Amino acid sequence: YGRVCPIETPEGPNIGLIVSLAAYAKVNQYGLIETPYRKVDHKKVTDQADYVTAYIEDDIFVGQANTPIESNKLSTDQVYGRLKDDYVFMDSDKVEYMDVSPMQVVSISAALVPFLEHDDANRALMGSNMMRQAVPLLVTEAPLVGTGMEPAVARDSRACVTARTSGKVIYASADMIAIKPEHSKEPDIYHLIKYRRSNQDTCVNQVPIVESGMDIKKGDVIADGPATNNGQLALGKNLLVAFMSWEGYNYEDAILVSEKIVEDDELTSVFIEEFEVEARDTKLGPEEITRDIPNVGTDALEHIDNDGVVIPSTMVRPGDILVCKVSPKGEQQLSPEERLLKVIFGKKAEDVTDTSMRVPPGVYGKIIGTRVFVRREKLSKPEEDRRKKEIDAEMNYNLDALKEFRKETSKKGSETEEFCKLMEKHIKEKFAREKEMLKSSGELPVTVNKVVKVHIALKRRLQVGDKLSGRHGNKGVVARILPREDMPYMPDGTPVDVVLSPLGVPSRMNIGQILETMLGWAGKQLDTQMYCPVFDSAAEDNKDYWAYWTKKGKKRGEITIDDVLKDMEKPTSEKPGVIQMIQLAKDHLKAKGVPEEYLPDDYCRITLYDGRTGEKFHEKVTIGYLYILKLIHLVEDKVHARSTGPYSLITRQPLGGKALFGGQRFGEMEVWALEGYGAAYTLQEMLTVKSDDFTGRTKMYEAIIKGDFPPQPGVPESFKVLVKELQALALEVDLLSEPKPGEAKKTAEEPAEKPAVKKKTVKAEK
Structure with a gap:
């Protein structure tokens, strides 16, 4: 626990x-995991937190x-x-400790699931x-x-950049x-990561969220990383969802x-x-990276530079050359005519x-960068x-140019002066790095002369699969990705973004998604981010909430979101339930003049219309905003077809x-399926x-070509292979073909040596 x-x-x-380690746990010097508990002294709850191991906790x-x-x-x-x-229940004066937080049971990953307490543990595991x-x-x-x-x-997680100083x-x-x-x-400089490849081929990019002139405190987020937004974890998108069946297209999850989601x-x-790609020394001679390759037209080389490497910013497609490389061929016997031609015209391109x-x-x-590593001697x-x-001369030239710039702009005040100091530091660092690189030799393996790395950026839109x-x-x-005009739409004409199957909820017992959808709708209308800490989130319904405000002298329609947050x-305040937040959002919209029929009921259910016919759907449908993530299992990485290979x-x-450009496995059960349909010729082709x-x-x-x-x-x-294995067991098996009239029987394949054993024959049917 904890x-x-x-x-x-x-x-x-x-x-x-x-x-995973729980959120507040730590490992002590002996390798035991400790969890913190708040000290309680004669009913008084102190701010002291004691870290406790499991064997000490046994007695408290x-x-x-x-x-x-x-x-x-x-x-x-x-x-x-x-x-x-x-x-158990214990007298309060005997209590020594209490939990620090309801969240201390779970890990950080599980603590990111809102309404976790309403989800079955199996589904919570998948979610985290x-x-x-x-x-x-x-x-x-x-x-x-x-x-x-x-x-x-x-x-x-260090995905964001935080300020080291104020x-x-x-x-x-x-x-x-x-x-x-x-x-x-001295200015404090932060270099941001731009379009770097991660180990999973995703793009790591940092974007500044501050502007010149802003005051910053130590620890503030100054740049967003991948999957963060204004210093918050942002893995997905808030999309308008409806829980309903639609023509069987959301059958089985x-x-x-x-x-709209694809277009936007x-x-x-x-x-x-x-x-x-590597150019190596082979037994027949060295491989070469060169633009001069045999039997390739100039059209195929128009995006290649003089060194045989693709030019950055080129758009490429399957089959385009990225790096031109030739390898030496083995010596073959030449005819006298070929030898004569070789003597006259010199070395032929056919040698590679x-x-x-x-x-x-x-x-x-798109090619976003190429890097060439060459073996160089010290x-x-x-x-x-x-x-x-x-290098020193180049550095001094740059510093002199900066001095001239400084003289011209010295009247403009301190900010330009700061910028000049910054540039001076930048120039010195850059040339110091170049000097350092002179000392190192290329770290390439022994037989490799040259390595070329090419980076291609791909934009992956959402697609079916x-x-x-x-x-x-x-x-x-x-x-299926439907045109936005065919999607179910609300009475005010807003089409939904995503349609999820309602059958995926009751049997899985992850009701948290419904509560998140409802609260998400309220949050969107009130333009407020809702926080629901694990095991401490909003109740579904707090029936006493409006009575609590009536005692404070305010009626339901007069209360704003700011009043609630304050x-x-x-x-000692009362917390609103999810239903109360929906009612608050509806009051807010009514005050803006939105008609009642455009609003959902207190359970966030509304009548939807079919985008294709304009007719009402029979039942009300739960709608709202759900946070949806796109996972790394993309169909583009998995789809595969083979011609010959x-x-x-x-x-x-x-x-x-x-990876090996292989075929699809046609297994035992697939054979049964074709047998069941009597697809004899298809099956014969599959197996031969x-x-x-x-x-x-x-x-x-x-035959196909002709x-x-x-x-x-x-x-x-x-x-x-079966015949050979039977021969290994000293059983000679011959496959006999049915003779034509007047012909003797003949075997399909004569064995190399006849073993001295009793002969069995297997009659093959036509």
């Missing part, structure tokens, strides 16, 4: 073996975090809590694990309904921020999505893929083969000194998997020419 999270653990064989009673407290004292005679492994699979989006958006942990997670921003650009500290003359780039992400790196299937993007001392002098998910384990696959800061040497069957009948497949290829009828299938390689 040490490892009961929710966040992998699904599958490692379930319960890999666990711990009260719950939500035990009623008034003016720092336990207000009830009996307190409910834990003693050893039992839950899937947040790790969310892809950083092009434009980020913080959740309307959060738990209050979002800013802490964004800051502590001071004033004197310069802010896309890739650099400079702050003048309060107690120092499928999701129906509006075209709401769930679009940028990926950066890296491709690497084209081994260029091309864009793989499914990759359409410079001699005179050469190194000469290069150092050149992509996996989407909420924070409650409510995952699904996009089944009141909630008091420790590599075969396994042993079985002579096509290889498997996308499409698999391991390697003489038959070349004949089939010829336009002839397909030939009869031959003997598959797997049958020959």
